Amino acid sequence: MKLKPLAISFVALSLAACGGGGDSASTSGGTATQTPAAQTVSGVVATGLPLSGAAVNMTCASGSGATTTATDGSYSVAVKGAVLPCVLTATSSDSKIILHSVVPGAGSGSSNATAHITPLTELLVAQLGGQNPAQFVAAFGPTTAVSATAVSSAQSALVSVLKKAGFDPSSVGDFIAGAIAAGSHQGYDAILDTLQSTIASANTSLSELSAAIANSTGSTTAAASTLGTILAPANADCTSLKSGDHRLIKLSDGSAKLATVDATKLTVAISGTTYQLTKGATSCDFQTSLVPTAIPKA
Template sequence: MKLKPIAIGLVALSLAACGGGGDSTSTSGGTATQTPAAQTVSGVVATGLPLSGAAVNMTCAAGSGATTTAADGSYSVAVKGAVLPCVLTATSSDSKVILHSVVPGTGASSSNATAHITPLTELLVAQLGGQDPAQFVSAFGPTTAVSAAAVSSAQSALVSVLKNAGFDPSSIGDFIAGAIAAGSHQGYDAILDTLQSTIASANTSLSELSAAIANSTGSTTAAASTLGTILAPANADCTSLKSGDHRLIKLSDGSAKLATVDATKLTVAISGTTYQLTKGATSCDFSLNDPNSTRVLVAKSGLAVWTSGSGATGTIALSMPAQTMDPSVINGAYNYALISGAPQNQFGTHGYTKGVTTSATNCLSGYGSCAVDTVTPYGHLVATPDGGADWIDDGSQAGTAQFHAVGFRNAQGNILWIATVLGQGGGVGVFVPQTTLPLPAVGTTSAFWQRIVDNTTGLSAVTEDNHTITAQNGTTVTRTFASDSHSDVLSFNDPFNGMRHRAANACTTSTGAAQNCSSTLQLPLGGMTLAWSGSGSNYRVSISVTKPGSL
């Protein structure tokens, strides 16, 4: 889903126009000819410490130049006949660090300009262009506009979002031209040090943060809550477990609690009581010392499964980092699945434009019975005070809230929601952006934890298994499971892009004999897979979490 960039801000970079003569001469015929002016750009390349020996390349609307940084990270490059604006790329001597910056303006100039190249200018270019900075620089051409006003606006908004996310760079008046002494740990350089330590403690990267900024859109609060999750401290052993508030949603009825996690101390506060998380034998497998001995399995996306007990009294819930949803950024096609309550076993697609449903396909009785919903209008999302949104019917029950959703946006801008059905006896559904799933290569092995909820027997115990892709044929793969060597065939992007389907009886025993198995649909959720099959008393839902290090 492509999201428009947020408009953001910065103090304008001033390029003093050159006055007086020296750029023109008179020919014998009396005609004045213009000698091309030299545009000199100087600055510092630093990540906190200076980048010595870094290659700096500058490309302008007309003209280009290159140089190498000195030991203190400083550089200067002059381009005769240059026409603004310009973009700059700095590549460290070992090619492990690549940063970008810009020189805004228009037309030819003989002035000197300052353009530092730092992680903050990298984030600024991401905000300014609404895309990966390397892509912005690669696409730069003579007609690309980079005005001082646009850069100023970009820094202003970027600072606002970063401050709300817990990182405050506002003491730097100008990311591009502000005073910097690389390695001094003062002023601009101290802010770079703080950014580097924040990125390290969050177990993220500058490129992931840059991607999140490029994809952030909507209100400042919504964008900041996404960045706040990315920049939150991570557990050293399970890096997808982040500190902060998490929404804990019970799958049977959609009831929700707030769980405040300290990922470094491994504590969880729920309803005024603090519990301790204890790491299991494998990373991202924890147990809670609450009365129910809840087990917590954390997926690479940051979603987690919380289960306690088994059978009819067992409970299962999903958690996600608590973020603020902005309905205006809900765009494109989503797959949905309703997995509990009266509407369980329903799934399909919704199309959205700025939070308004524009299309729908509903599958009411399992695989093979899907129909386009032609009854319009459908409905729209409206923000609610808790940071979520209600879906309001615009049709036969106009004005009625049909479900309440809370969302979680990752660094790539994809938004997953968990929705509680309002009415019909309740229930829970999941909505996830529709994407094309790549087929895993033959030989790919995936290890996972799994728990199943059955309408007849209730919640199963946690099981562990792994499977290996043993064949690939067009849009299908064959998986062979380690536990008993049985195999099944799974069809990708079926019945919709972003879903997987196993047909009934598409299974064989370890000896290759036919084996009965149910038709099952799967919805991947980023290191977690939601699967469902059957109906009525035979209906069951399984949730599997991929173990760290597996695909």
């Protein structure tokens, strides 16, 4: 008779051992509940140089998270039970630089994803959303669709128009998840360096370029022409004087000629002959005597 209680105790212990599962599940009324897996998103925030101490905020179709970048611009944020897609905003420690990016997809995430946040992703979001990236992020909600196909198509269209405008980022195969070493001046980082120098030479800004991309409608040629004007080198004393082809109109009879201006060298080429421009009394007043100038051979 004494063996029976021992047998019952052994069975109870065996059942308890079989029911073990750590933190992966819990029981309530006999029903197992699986703990939601976390969606981890990591990447680099950089403009060429890494953005250290930048605040990164991620909002998904369901779930959100935040973190701060390390000294090399890297970040990682995990959100339990997150539902894709997600949008990201990175704000520099001095709040002077704000960049955006996206994590495409749909449904619950349960794996790692890479999403860099750079000037190229800023332009990509402008192309993808057809609006200011900050407005796109502000309007993002549970029903916003951001598919991998849509992102890929947007990048292809953006690369095409930027190449025609004179800036070629095509060597970066994936703006969002491509390999990058911030500050290395190689690969992706080198393209960011070139973009920054192009923007500085044109005396424009990333926000102006982004707005032009968002507002570009119609043909690729027309969009490239607009971006080409924005990205053209500008004169240091007169930002409205841009290098490139201009139409020279003779006021006396309305006739026109094509003139190619070099805003940095202050020259204008008309019908194969190059003339020197000289500054007038005001910053954007330039004159030429239409006397050809000697241009040294390269």
